[in-house]
Amino acid sequence: MPNLTDHIVKSFDDQLKQLGTILVQMGTMVESQLQQAIEALISHNLKQAAQIVDQDHQIDVLDQNVSQLAVKILALRQPMAQDLREVVSSLKISSDLERMGDYAANVAKRIPALPEIITNKQIISGLSRMGKAVQQIVKNVLDSYINKNTDRALQAWRQDEEVDALYTSIFRELLTYMMEDIRTIGGCIHLLFIAKNIERIGDHATNIAETVYFMVHGSHIQGERPKSDHTISNAYSNPTTKEKLT
Amino acid sequence: MPNLTDHIVKSFDDQLKQLGTILVQMGTMVESQLQQAIEALISHNLKQAAQIVDQDHQIDVLDQNVSQLAVKILALRQPMAQDLREVVSSLKISSDLERMGDYAANVAKRIPALPEIITNKQIISGLSRMGKAVQQIVKNVLDSYINKNTDRALQAWRQDEEVDALYTSIFRELLTYMMEDIRTIGGCIHLLFIAKNIERIGDHATNIAETVYFMVHGSHIQGERPKSDHTISNAYSNPTTKEKLT
Numbered sequence: 202m203p204n205l206t207d208h209i210v211k212s213f214d215d216q217l218k219q220l221g222t223i224l225v226q227m228g229t230m231v232e233s234q235l236q237q238a239i240e241a242l243i244s245h246n247l248k249q250a251a252q253i254v255d256q257d258h259q260i261d262v263l264d265q266n267v268s269q270l271a272v273k274i275l276a277l278r279q280p281m282a283q284d285l286r287e288v289v290s291s292l293k294i295s296s297d298l299e300r301m302g303d304y305a306a307n308v309a310k311r312i313p314a315l316p317e318i319i320t321n322k323q324i325i326s327g328l329s330r331m332g333k334a335v336q337q338i339v340k341n342v343l344d345s346y347i348n349k350n351t352d353r354a355l356q357a358w359r360q361d362e363e364v365d366a367l368y369t370s371i372f373r374e375l376l377t378y379m380m381e382d383i384r385t386i387g388g389c390i391h392l393l394f395i396a397k398n399i400e401r402i403g404d405h406a407t408n409i410a411e412t413v414y415f416m417v418h419g420s421h422i423q424g425e426r427p428k429s430d431h432t433i434s435n436a437y438s439n440p441t442t443k444e445k446l447t
Numbered sequence: 448m449p450n451l452t453d454h455i456v457k458s459f460d461d462q463l464k465q466l467g468t469i470l471v472q473m474g475t476m477v478e479s480q481l482q483q484a485i486e487a488l489i490s491h492n493l494k495q496a497a498q499i500v501d502q503d504h505q506i507d508v509l510d511q512n513v514s515q516l517a518v519k520i521l522a523l524r525q526p527m528a529q530d531l532r533e534v535v536s537s538l539k540i541s542s543d544l545e546r547m548g549d550y551a552a553n554v555a556k557r558i559p560a561l562p563e564i565i566t567n568k569q570i571i572s573g574l575s576r577m578g579k580a581v582q583q584i585v586k587n588v589l590d591s592y593i594n595k596n597t598d599r600a601l602q603a604w605r606q607d608e609e610v611d612a613l614y615t616s617i618f619r620e621l622l623t624y625m626m627e628d629i630r631t632i633g634g635c636i637h638l639l640f641i642a643k644n645i646e647r648i649g650d651h652a653t654n655i656a657e658t659v660y661f662m663v664h665g666s667h668i669q670g671e672r673p674k675s676d677h678t679i680s681n682a683y684s685n686p687t688t689k690e691k692l693t
Contacts, residue, residue: 272531272535275521275531276525279521279522279525281522285522286518289514289518289521292535292538293542296542376632379629379632380629380632383625383629386622386626387622390636390639394643397640
């Protein structure tokens, strides 16, 4: 006959696992939403874009599920030490993933506002490169979360520098196009916000990397994240200082 | 002689109060940072802008204090029902306030990138009006949090519509200026991001209003937040539907 303590412990582990499962499901959906948004952008596929916008709701629902389950675990199980860190971290990760989903949906939302045929292949291929780099980071932080692998988390955290550099170069290119042909200004501004949205998905992914590190070690990553966004003034800060998510 | 139960209860209340005090301190700082950022923008005061960027760190530290205290309360006190909602809500509110601080600092960071004398008084006065409207919302959500007044929270939640409308009109005006004089494109893009940052501070304030409502009632606000940002396609959504924070 199973004893009661075993049962309680097992059930607690089950609940923690369930929390992890929902987070992985959310992460996978965010990855897919981002990938589809890039595809829809390249092919100017308005139907696909509309689907992405619709699907965002599913991520929001999962975020609410995480909150409810986490609060339930806190109330009924009163976890301690690493278990407590894991539950509190899941709230943070879920809220980052929810925002990442919003950004992917915002990319999709802007697609119909772009000129039907985007003739400037160079900008689109730059955005696509940036999207792929961010997808890789998202994949890495998800792996680091699933395997509690902080080396992988640190790797993802550092990869974001490449994304910032790509963003800076897209920003400059768009500025040039707008000046060369004022008829492109409206479209270019939407492309600028699309680039910013993708960059922010990367920023939130590095937040998750930091949370995974904290969840495993109980301490924060030392040092500042390398940063290469030079589109705004660095007068106040060393260029290697992390620009906070804004 | 005080009995032990009283002592424990009092000490728990003290910890909850302390959590509230830190949040109010954060909120007051965010309000002040936003106000200063608008002032620095109007007067092109680079020294003040640099101070705002420096001060943001203090808000980040308070956010970490909230997280640590909340986790401590969860671990040691195992609060139930409304107390538990209050602790979990404080984590959410703190993270919103931290982001609002980031946005205010990002407004300040962009000031040196603007032309020294911003000749276009109309845009600046539009931004200033938007800043004041957002300040009012922030004030209202702070009041609603302090007094657990959900009427005030709902009022703040609805006020954000005005901010979105101001943002839309600034967006359109900036577009016109860029087309009229390509030399203004660089500056106008920074002003566009400044407007977006201020709008986002308002969005996060409405998040806090939602959290206060949930904290008090244990249920979510019914209905969608009214939304008037028409700068991006509404093809997929009714214009009154809330556009998610992006």
